[in-house]
Amino acid sequence: MRHLRVLCAIADTGSLHKAARQLGLAQPSLSTQLRRIERALGAQLFVRTQAGCRPTPLGLAVLSRARPLVAEFAAIVTETRAAAARAAGGFRLRIGATASRAIPGWLRLLRARPGPAPALQMNVSGNALLAMVAAGRLDMAFVHEVEGSPLRIPPGLCLRVLVEREPQFVTLAADHPAASQPELSLADLAGDRWMVDSTVDGEWDGLSRVLRAAGLNPEMLHGDYLTAYSLAATGEVVTVSQPTAHPRPDLAIRPLKGDPIGVRLLLAARTEAELDEVYTELEEAYWAVAREAPAYREWLKRAEPRGARDGRAMPARWATAEGPADALT
Template sequence: MELEVRHLRVLCVIADTGSLHRAARELGMAQPSLSTQLRRIENALGAQLFVRSRTGCRPTPLGLVVLSRARPLVTEFAAMVTETRAAAARVACGFRLRIGATANRAIPGWLHRLRTGVARIEPTLQMNVSANSLLAMVAAGRLDMAFVHEVEGSPLRMPPGLRVRVLVEREPQFVTLAANHPAASRDRVRMADLAGDRWMVDATVDGEWDALFRALRSAGLRSEMLHGDYLTAYSLAAIGEVVTVSQPTAHPRPDLAIRPLEGDPISVRLLLAARTEAELDEVYPHLEESYWAVAREAPAYVEWLKNARTPATLPPDGRHQPNGLTNTPPRTRA
C-alpha cells in the first residue's frame, strides 16, 4: 500500500476527534471501513500509530511524530486545491475577479479602473458588513480577495495563509451631525461637545459598536447608543435626531456636517487580503488610486491630512504623506 494525502488526512481527523466513531462520521465513512483503513496505514508504516480503547483513540509517541509531519502536508495540499479551483473558476468566467468588501467610497472607482485598465479585469462584488466573514470566504476560495477595514481595538480573525497589503495604517473616523448642530461650527469636534446627543451605529459591523462605546467611556460620557444602518443614521442626523460615525471620505451634503473628532478616538486600518502576492500586485495600484481620488473630494479629510503632515513622514523623494498613513510602498504580511 502506498500512502497518499488522503491517508494522512485520515490520521489527522482521527487525532482531532479522538474517536474512530466521530472520525468516521466526519469523513463520511462507516466505522468498520475506517478501522480497516487505519490498520492498512499502520501496516504500511510498520508501526502502531494509535492506541484504541473504550474511551477513544489517542496517538502513540510514534503517531505524534507522524502527525507532526502529516499536518503541514494536508494543509498545503488543501490550500493548493482551493487556489487551483479558484483560478479555474476565474478562467471559466472569463477572468472574473471575485471581490468582497466592506463599505468604502473607493470601491466604485476601483471597480471601474479594473474593468477599463490594461488587464481588462471583470470584477464581481459581494458586500458584507462583516470583515471577518469576507476574510474567511477568501481563505475558503469563495472569493479571490477582500477589501476590508479593521477597527482599532478589535483585531480581525485573519485566516492563516492569506497575504495582506495595508492601504491605510490608521484612518480616522469622523462624526456626522446636522449642519445646524452647535458643534458643526468647530473645525474639530470634542466628544464633550456631543454630551447631550444620541448616537446611532451599525452594531452588525465588526468592532464598530465596541469602538464607539470605548470612545464615549474614555470621554466620561454615557450617551444613548441606537442600532441602525448608516443610511438611516445619516437621515436622522440631518434632522438633528442623532449623531453618527462616518468615514472621512464621506461625500459632503448641505444638510450634514462631517468633522474630525478631537484626538481621533476612533480609527480603522484599511487592508486588502488575498491568497497570493500576485493577486495583490494585480489590483492594489488601482485601489490605491481610487482611494486617494475620493479622499481629495472630501474637504474635511483634506484639511485633516494637511494638519497631519509632519517632516518625519516625508518619503525620500520629497512627496508629502499624511502622518499615520502608509500607502507607498505597499506593505505585506502573511
C-alpha cells in the same frame, strides 16, 4: 488527503450523517471509510454516541495535524486552477470588501482591463472575509481593522497596508449646534445619543472604549449606518463615519480633535503576486475619493505637516514631491 478530509468533515459537523452529506457520500460508505482509517492508524479516533461523533484525545491530536494539511492542499488546488484560468484568459477575480467609497472606483479600474470583470462580495465582517480568502472562496479582501480590536488574520495570508491609520469622523445634523465648528471634541457631543452598527467587527467596542476614555457614557443604539445617517439628519443621533463619506446638505461631517478613533485599511490575499496585481488601482481609487471629501481633504492638509514634525507616518499619496497642497487640487 481524502482520508484527512473525511476526518475533518466528521469533526466539523459532529455527525456521520452530516459529514456524509457534506462530502457527497452515502453514510454507510463514510462509516466504512472511518473504520478503515482507524484500523490503519491502530486506534479509535471518534466516539459514536446518540448525540453524534466527538473526537477522542488521539483523534484531536490527529486533527491538529490534518487541518493544516487539508487547508494547504485546498489552497494549492485553488491557486493552480486560478493560474490556469488566468493563462487561458478566463480568470475572474473574486474580491471581498467591507464598506468603502473606494470600491466603485476600484472596480471601474479593474474592469477596464482585458478579461472577465471581477466579482464583488460585500460583508460587514472583515474576519469573515479574511477566512474566505484563506479557504480559497475569495481571491482577496479589502477590510478595515478598528484600532484596539485587531482582526483575526488566518495563517498564511499576505497583507498590504493601504492606510496605517485612517481617522474616523463624526456625522451629525447640519443644524446641530456643534456643526458650526470645523473640528469637534467628544465633549461637544456629550448630550447626544450615538448609533453604531454592532455587526461590524470592532465598531461597538472601539467607540465604547473611546467614549469611556473621554469620561462619557451616552446612550448607544444599535443600527446599520444607512439608518444612522437618516436619524442623524433629523437630530436623533450622531454616528461615526469614514472620512471619505460623501457630503449631504442635511448632514455635517466633522473630524474629532485628537483623532481618537482610527482604523487600519488592509488588502489581504494568499500571495504577494495577487496583492501586486490590484494594489495600484485600489490606492488610486481610495485617494480619488479622499480628494472628493471636503472634510477629509482639509484634515489631510493639516495633518501632513503635523506628521512631519512629530514623526508620524502619513499616507504615501500625500507625501509626494509635489506636496500636499498640489496633491489635493
